[in-house]
Amino acid sequence: MPCWNSNQYEERIDRGVCKIEEKKAGNRNMDEMQRPIGVFDSGVGGISVLRELVALMPNENFIFYGDSKNAPYGTKTLEEVRKLTLADAEYLRSRNVKALVVACNTATSAAIHILREKYQKEIPVIGIEPALKPAVSVKENPRVLVMATPMTLRETKFHNLMQKFQDQAEIISLPCPGLVEFVERGELSGEALEHFLKNLFAPYQERKVDAVVLGCTHYPLLYEAISDIMEGKVTLIDSGFEAAKEMKSFLTREDRLSEADGKARFYVSDSVDGFEQLGGRFLDKDINGMIEKIDIEKYAL
Helix, strand or coil, X not given: CCCECCCCCCECCXXXXXXXXXXXXXXXXXXXXXXXXXXXXCCHHHHHHHHHHHHHCCCCCEEEEECHHHCCCCCCCHHHHHHHHHHHHHHHHHCCCCEEEECCHHHHHHHHHXXXXXXXXXXXXXXXXXXXXXXXXXXXXXXXXEEECHHHHHCHHHHHHHHHHCCCCEEEEEECCCHHHHHHCCCCCCHHHHHHHHHHHHHHCCCCCCEEEECCCCHHHXXXXXXXXXXXXXXXXXXXXXXXHHHHHHHHHCCCCCCCCCCEEEEECCCHHHHHHHHHHHHCCCCCCXXXXXXXXXXXX
16 A cells, blocks of 8 residues: 555655555455465366366465266357356356366367456466377377367367467377266276277277377376376376466466465365265375365356
8 A cells, every 4th residue: 555645645654554554455465365276177077187286386275166967068068068167167256266277178168268258357267278289299290199078179279279280290189978977987997998998099009199188187087097008108198287387377477376385175066975085086185074065056147
């Protein structure tokens, strides 16, 4: 707060008032820094992004919302995904978050521009997209396979991204309907998953692939299973780390990084018990008692 009279432009003599005003401003800045970062996904897959965010910014507070009740988003219509995404974001905004991470490739493709327009004056919104930039850099003129949901691969955002790098690599889209459901069930290994992945990658076993982009935040949680099917001969790349770096860079520039001990809270639209087991497993942390079920329909716009 300035130490002058706004009407007469005369500097105040009472320095005690100035000190009080400065302290209030400092408290407001501290409160701003301690506000949580909101992270949401269509289900438990966004935990892969939260894991990267926590690793880079351990002092931050996080609120994670997983819409497992409506998973997967990737096989829904564009209108359905936008409606669900706006409700997810509105719920987190109501929790006074200082920034928003859309930890879902499908939601990013379908609605990131709508979210940024809606919240640009309140909070920054960071989305996630298939990490093509590091993928095309694995070697000169590589063959890159992009695993993603059908909607992510259909949307204009992804096609624009492909065009950006098409002169640097052969980029092949691989829609993966049905794969998200394995993660939501906690089925990260076993004969059924192995059979599914073998059929998915069968056309590319003879045609050498240099990199596989895990273009859905659920897929990094299947890293070992995918690597085994590809016999460890390709580079697997996910986008969570890039999104986490972008968020940290923004908060650093704005001097809004927290310096306290970070905590995380979890909210879901479906089974708390299921999320406790899966989320704790992926985060390598006991999150029992830290999860609450909400009615996301209350936040539909």
